Amino acid sequence: MIKKKRNFLKITGLSFLMAFLLPYKLLYSATKKIINPNLTNEQKKIMLEEGTERAFTSPLNNEKRKGFFHCANCGAKLFSSEAKFDSGTGWPSFFDTYPNVFETTTDYKLIYPRTEYHCATCDGHHGHLFDDGPEPTKKRYCNNGIALKFVEEKLKS
Numbered sequence: 001m002i003k004k005k006r007n008f009l010k011i012t013g014l015s016f017l018m019a020f021l022l023p024y025k026l027l028y029s030a031t032k033k034i035i036n037p038n039l040t041n042e043q044k045k046i047m048l049e050e051g052t053e054r055a056f057t058s059p060l061n062n063e064k065r066k067g068f069f070h071c072a073n074c075g076a077k078l079f080s081s082e083a084k085f086d087s088g089t090g091w092p093s094f095f096d097t098y099p100n101v102f103e104t105t106t107d108y109k110l111i112y113p114r115t116e117y118h119c120a121t122c123d124g125h126h127g128h129l130f131d132d133g134p135e136p137t138k139k140r141y142c143n144n145g146i147a148l149k150f151v152e153e154k155l156k157s
């Protein structure tokens, strides 16, 4: 009799947790807004569902021109080419961002927790933040290239 009661509690506890988590997940993804109607399915998969592009697939990985990296969804200016460095990871990497352009969450998709970051304007997922970057910040913003739009800086005449 006691055992039965325990199982019952275990099951109700679990369903309560599921009932709580599922709408949260739906609600969370619903807050991500599509602002750019021309986003490709691949971009939507990464920016709205927190996917990751394959390493070394983004042409922006080797982008060396002076300019600005904007959010592919809402157009917010996120990084300057001055903060870009070659991390060798296969993803565009930056050691700094413009102020207050990202918000972070902790994600447990791998066995260790990682700091996920997303656009503060549109909530679109961009990448993960690590503490093994170069000076002066020692930060490494590992960004999906597909979530960025590069705009070359116009030369002053």
Ligand SMILES: [Zn+2]
Binding pocket: 071, 072, 073, 074, 075, 076, 119, 120, 121, 122, 123, 124
């Ligand atoms: Zn954005």
